[in-house]
Amino acid sequence: MSVEAGQRAREKTIFGHPRGIVTLFMTEMWERFSFYGLRAILFFFLAATVSGGGLGLPKTTATAVVGVYGALVYLLALPGGWLADRVLGARKAVLAGGCVIMLGHICMAVPIEGAALVWLGLGLIVAGTGLLKPNISTMVGRLYPEGDNARRDAGFSIFYLGINLGAFAAPYVVSNLAKDGRWHLGFGAAAVGMAVGLTQYVLGARHLRGAGDEPGHRLTPEEGRRFGSLAVAGLATVALALGLWALSGTLTVDRFTVALTVITVLVPIAYFAYILLGSHNMTSGERTKMKAYVWLFAAAAVFWMIYDLAPTVLNDFAAEKTDLRLFGHSITAATTQSFNPLLILIFVPVFAALWVRLGSRVGAAQKFSAGLFLVGASFLVMAYAAHLAQAGRISVWWLFLVYLIQVFGELSLSPVGLSVTTELAPRAFRSQMLGVWFLSFAVGDAIGGQTARLLGHMSQPAYFATLAVIAVAAAAVLLGFSRRLRVLMGEVPA
Structure with missing residues (x-):
């Protein structure tokens, strides 16, 4: 028996899969619960009257907001994957992303008038999802040794099941909590879902066997300094542009x-x-x-x-x-x-x-x-x-x-x-x-x-x-x- 085969025989498994698949399955299921729970009620919240606890946006505007919200989630998956590969490592990226997502839902759950916390919350959820979503899939693949394609494919099938279980349960649970203008309860349920996912992710980290612990191509110190400068300059430019647009009165x-x-x-x-x-x-x-x-x-x-x-x-x-x-x-x-x-x-x-x-x-x-x-x-x-x-x-x-x-x-x-x-x-x-x-x-x-x-x-x-x-x-x-x-x-x- 080879050394690799012997290690595989000694490792604790769940139905022949690494135990880490359960940790990632549950993390993804609860993250998708929070994502699809918010997604199911977001349009109604944005279009609801102010007296009904919503933002009072026209339905066409609410539709456009939900559209760009979904677009930005996918758009930020590119820099999210890059950050994990070059700076954080997939495991830390998933943890950081989940924490940012939870903070975003908490912002939206605070029952106060005005839109500031809503926009902040949506921005945090977009940023957090961009960090978590591409990297948790990467970790699933890394649980399996090279050449173990059959088990890896089956592992992704199990992972896909978690996505759809969370997406199936969330609209029913969150929308019923949010009935009659109780939007903060719906957003709060999404925050709780993400918190549960994060808790079991941290507790189950020992089963991940080092998957995603280190960046695949870590930046050199010089590259890190250059990236930091560019990131600060880019964020400052965006903030300045938005500030000038707001001051013009046309935003x-x-x-x-x-x-x-x-x-x-x-x-x-x-x-x-x-x-x-x-x-x-x-x-x-x-x-x-x-x-x-x-x-x-x-x-x-x-x-x-x-x-x-x-x-x-x-x-x-x-x-x-x-x-x-x-x-x-x-x-x-x-x-x-x-x-x-x-x-x-x-x-x-x-x-x-x-x-x-x-x-x-x-x-x-x-x-x-x-x-x-x-x-x-x-x-x-x-x-x-x-x-x-x-x-x-x-x-x-x-x-x-x-x-x-x-x-x-x-x-x-x-x-x-x-x-x-x-x-x-x-x-x-x-x-x-x-x-x-x-x-x-x-x-x-x-x-x-x-x-x-x-x-x-x-x-x-x-x-x-x-x-x-x-x-x-x-x-x-x-x-x-x-x-x-x-x-x-x-x-x-x-």
Whole structure:
């Protein structure tokens, strides 16, 4: 027996997995509980009247805020991963991120008038999630020795279960606590969830076996000083720009969300230009694959633009236009946000088996096209449901059908996107490309949050139909070029 095999035989395991997987599973489950709990009620809180304990924002503005909030979470995953890799190490980054997230929820839970603590809380949650989210996944991978791919894949499946369990439970629990304007109780529940996750993370740290203890590529002292100077200069510049904008009297929440949306869109454009226009010792084959990847990235952004309207436009539709009864029991509008993770838990193994069965006969571009078509079809259903709702409240099962179709679309696109990102990544950018993939979420969320402004110029049925047409048209274009993209990606011969 080899030394490595002997160590593996002596280590304490849970169903054949390192005990650390339980620690990370529970941490992620509670972090996702806090994240999706806040996400389920944030739109309603922002749009609620001041007398009802909310901020009194117009619904279009509230939608834009939720959109850029989601976008920034994904955008800051890039610097969050870099900080862990070069300064903190993944374990400390997760701990620091969780503490910052908890402080953000506590800020929002303080029941005082005014928006200052709300914006501070959202900013802290964004920063903390950017630190925690990319690095806890890294730690899962590091629990397993190199070459133990089967157990590692199974470990990530267990970890994915934790994500969706937290996302499933949170909307029901948090929204029921926040009923009748008791927003501070809902935000407080999210803070408690993160606190529970942090407590068991600290207590279970001994089971992590050193995973993520040290940065993978720690900065040298000189690099550290240079980074510190740049960070201080960057933060000072941003603060100065915001201060001058505020003093000009033209800074509004609406304009701020538009500015953040533009920045979010420019980041991946600049990043792809940097990759494709520079040398980076890339081979011609790697450069060709990256050109194909840009098309898939754009398709994914269109998908998330529609898919992530769930906590805003669809949540509002649930509250205003549906009969919120399931099996004879009344539910909150935000509880409909639990439909999605429930359906994902059910259908993940079905789609995993489907892709294995189809093998190489169906390429990534075709799967992306299917995902776009399905999310477009879901909004065609929404357009019809909105038409029916003009005569009175309709069954909440219409929303269940919409989420079912969207989950089929997500499972056609999202896991495939992760896989194709790692497959097409140039050697020089391999460790960064998953962060680039998450930028597609950021772009989609930011633009999607702005689309609600169309509701001021068209009816709900027309709005849903317009977005559906955009998605279906994008699916058709992608499908039409799928053969060419498969050649560029090296899936089939020219």
